[in-house]
Amino acid sequence: MIEIDHLSKRYGSFKAVDDICLKIDRGTIFAFLGTNGAGKTTTIRMMTGVLQPTSGTVRIGGYDIQKNPIEAKFLMGVIPDRPYLYGKLTGREFLLFMADLYKVKHKTAEERIAELLNTYGLVEWQNDLIDGYSHGMKQRLLMCASQIHDPAVLVVDEPMVGLDPRGAKLLKDTFRKRAEQGLTIFMSTHSLSVAQEVADRLAIIQKGKIIAEGTLDDLYEKAKRKASDLENAFLHIIEEAEAEGEQVPPEIKPPTA
Secondary structure, three states: OEEEEEEEEEEOOEEEEEEEEEEEOOOOEEEEEOOOOOOHHHHHHHHOOOOOOOEEEEEEOOEEOOOOHHHHHHOEEEEOOOOOOOOOOEHHHHHHHHHHHOOOOHHHHHHHHHHHHHHOOOHHHOOOEHHHOOHHHHHHHHHHHHOOOOOOEEEEEOOOOOOOHHHHHHHHHHHHHHHHOOOEEEEEOOOHHHHHHHOOEEEEEEOOEEEEEEOHHHHHHHOOOOOOOHHHHHHHHHHHHHHHHHOOOHHHOOOOO
16 A cells, blocks of 8 residues: 655755665554654655655555655545644634545535544534644544545654543554554654554664564564563664664774774
8 A cells, every 4th residue: 555665865965764665555554663863754754745755656555656646645644743733713624624625525524524523532622713722632633634535544743742641542542443444554653652552564764774674573583582572672673773883894994003
């Protein structure tokens, strides 16, 4: 459902994303992990057509995001790292606006809005102005908006930010249910416990490169069984990659005095 083929983004000599390849099947919850500045958000911006890659391709449901952006974007629901909401609209008005952008028929939009508001616990506040929503409520409204057109792929940058424990559990349960129904979820997150709990597959990006990818067991194996949970495996893999990067190849070692 998502195919990323030799994707790179350079700014002069700096490689923000360096030749990454990923293939994510339908109904998979995929967690994209990395430290700050590793290249997660840059990758997502290229995946969603916000940023043009230096090289490589992204296909969503077979559509190239650069060559067929409309078709690809109609298959996606997206929540970026810094979303914008129209505070002077009510929650319901905002969802109707989003449905109109995606050309969802009015009757279908009404049915989807009722379903999503119920799923994300916002029925009681649907006619309140968004300016009065808490951060967690805004996050849940964005989840509704991103799925108003019933997308095949959901791309989320830091889905759990600002959610209280109840909201986080609701989101995790909804992710599992929707994935079982065939939704492909690509999420970038710093919450390793959430990734460990819900992700079917994971990748770790460091300095623009994928340094590990697979199931939890695959990551544990890469960590040479020195990890009992994802946090320990993540830290070990990152530290190992950094140590390897600091090594100087023998042919260019500086001469000794």
